Amino acid sequence: MQDLAVTLSGYLSKLSLPSLGVTDILEIALISFFIYQFMVWIKFTRAYTLLKGILIVLLFILVAYILKMNTILWIIKNLSTILLTSVVVIFQPELRKMLEQLGQKKIVASIFPLDSGKEVQERFTDKTINELVKACFDMGEVRTGALIVIEQNIRLSEYERTGINVDAVLTSQLLINIFEHNTPLHDGAVLVRGNRIVAATCYLPLSDNMELSKQLGTRHRAGVGISEVSDSLTIIVSEETGQVSVAQNGELSRGLTSAELRSALIKAQNKKVVNNSKLRHLLKGRMKHEEHKAD
Template sequence: MQNIISVLNRYLSHINMPSVNIIDVIEILLISVFVYQFMVWIKYTRAYTLLKGLLIISAFLLVAYIFKMNTILWIVSKLSSVLIMAVIVIFQPELRKIVEQLGQKRIMSAIIPFDVGKEVKERFTDKTINELVKACFDMGEVKTGALIVIEQKNRLDEYIRTGINVDAVLSSQLLINIFEHNTPLHDGAVVMRGNRIVAATCYLPLSDNMELSKQLGTRHRAGVGISEVSDSVTIIVSEETGQISVAQEGKLERNVSSAKLREILEKAQNKTIVDNNKLRQLLKGRSKNEGKTDK
């Protein structure tokens, strides 16, 4: 036993443990908060999909390095500066947005998470759902065409910039007025964020899906197109038939009923009740663990 202890002492004496002071601890905390906020931000943008693609390319290059694929490595080394510029160009809208949002972040609330009480988290309220359903079916009765894009996790800023800023609380009367024939805002799409109409007359990408019916016009193809490049929910009111359609994940559901539309919107609402008192949650977890140990 003494021999083992002496051997351990001999080896441990050669290990130099780094000294840690209060500045190092603060530095680690700041880096942790920055990395966490960056990952939360990138999760809700199109950059998340692009980042996954870059990770796949990085894994391919790692395999090339391990197996000594010198030709591939030489090509990458020569194109490295061009690739860096390409990444900056690709991520330009997202990088600009994160710089704009730096002043809006509540950093202290992220570091000190001891808020109290419970809150209901939802993308939009039940009142907004009622107003949307009413407006869509009122427009359908008089065959007023409409295209309403409901933003989800992926932000739609690049499409919002193509339209005219509205920034108004959503109501059925406002939607009907926007899509009324011969009005300045009726052509194009309305983009919703939360309970507000952010912009109108927005241009959307058209779908190239050959399986869509040839009877469908530009409005339906635009609704499917935006659902192919984002996680948005798009409501289309047909100008020819007055029928309501919903586009999600590149698929079009036609002739939906009022009950079905409400069901889709409630799912998109993503209502959850969150307990903000994290200190109380920690104490509850500790008391449960103590109860288990007592048993």
């Protein structure tokens, strides 16, 4: 036991901890901030799925390195420059969007939130849910076809660019007017972000799922298709039957009632209450403590 203690103390005596200055602390804080912002950006884009694929490739390279697979390592070494260029090309839209968002951010406010009280966080309000339900069943009664994509965590900017910008508060009257027959915006999908209609006449990818009913048309296949490549919730109103359907995670639920549609929207709303006043409470607590000391 004494030998172990002597050996351990001798080993620890050889260790030298680096000295930290103000510049080093500032550097660590900046790196941590940018890594955090990068992870937040990754979470809310389709790049998260691509990142998982890259991590699998890196894991494969690690296994090849451990098992001394020289041929595979030689191929990877020679293709490394091309692979890095490919990553930049693949992530080009997301990287551009990240830089734009970084320029619009209020950095100090994001690091030191001073707002007081509790805050309700939600993707859209209860009023938007009511307007969506009313619009869908009003259109169903008169056999007006509709395709409404509700964005969630994954940004759908690439599909937004295929349509016409609207950027208007979502109301049932506006939705009904957009999908009215023989109007300029009725053909294609409407993209909803938060409480606003951001674009109309958007083109969506069609599903290749062979298990879908042959009776379903292009509108339903497009609704399922966008749900396969994103976490969006898509509402489809059939022009033939007036039925309201919902597509999510590659699954299609047909013939929903207004209560069922409302339930799906409430789930997608993701309402939660958060306390964003920790810093303010800390500051107030310190001020009260100082006042008591002064008294």
